[in-house]
Amino acid sequence: MTLSVLRTVASLRDRVQIWRRAGERVAVVPTMGALHQGHLSLVEAAKTRAKRVIVTLFVNPKQFNNASDLAAYPRTEEDDTAKLTPLDVDVLFAPGVEEMYGSGFSTTVSVGGVSEGLCGAHRPGHFDGVATVVTKLLLQSGADLACFGEKDFQQLLVVRRLVADLNIPTEILGCPTIREADRLALSSRNARLTPEQRRIAPAIARTLFESAKRLASGEDATSTLDAARATLATAGFDRVEYVELRDAETLQPLAHVCGHARLLAAAWLGEIRLIDNVPVLPRNS
Ligand code: AMP
DSSP: OOOEEEOSHHHHHHHHHHHHHTTOOEEEEEEOSSOOHHHHHHHHHHHHHOSEEEEEEOOOGGGOSOHHHHHHSOOOHHHHHHHHGGGTOOEEEOOOHHHHSOTTOOOOOOOOGGGSSTHHHHSTTHHHHHHHHHHHHHHHHTOSEEEEEGGGHHHHHHHHHHHHHTTOOOEEEEEOOOBOTTOOBOOGGGGGOOHHHHHHTTHHHHHHHHHHHHHHTTOOHHHHHHHHHHHHHHHTOSEEEEEEEEETTTOOBOSSOOSSEEEEEEEEETTEEEEEEEEEOOTTO
């Protein structure tokens, strides 16, 4: 089967309508391209749950709070198409900015609660941009299922919230983070790391896993988080934005590990901001 590259909402809707008439289940995997095995794992999860799979490729200007980050974001559509072809994806939906945000565009979807704090506090407007584009992509595709990575844990919760609040009839599937052999979470931004930065980068995952183990064994949260921040600075991160213990459903700060807890971090290597997160399982679970 050949992969169709569609660039207009009308052509996407026409295609989905044909599938719907045939009673076929449709999944969508939203991405900003520069595809790696993390994205492809979402596609594989989608394939096992729906007959038809749409991958979207749109570098969404509204979710970048930093113009140079947007300018430097990798754009590799030809390679992305080549990676999707063997996976039996039906459609690559790759609209231009004009198609997504035509003249007069004035609507913002803004999610409260889980959007606040963590990346929301450090990247003003970021989650409004994410929520707006994800709402559009879900409505444009009319998908039954949408797959998102736990790598962007706060984003996953923002999407779950908006779908519930706006009664969008799309099931949201969270998929595990895919990592390199040294446990660095795969990210399109990793391609921009210098060899020296790439050597330092896995410290973020290493520190999170180690700290999660300490927290699970009953060590004090404040001192464990302080030690984690210090470890990242010593490892060579230029700036540690946050290392936080949060409730995995509400993202409220936790003073102790209880129920579902998540440890989340963001840190900078030069101009590159890396994020990661891991579950913290209480001792008796
Ligand atoms: P992005 O292209 O960075 O916007 O990511 C598109 C989707 O891929 C989002 O749902 C991300 O959470 C997911 N994703 C990115 N990196 C990974 C990874 N290493 N493992 C699993 N999913 C990922």
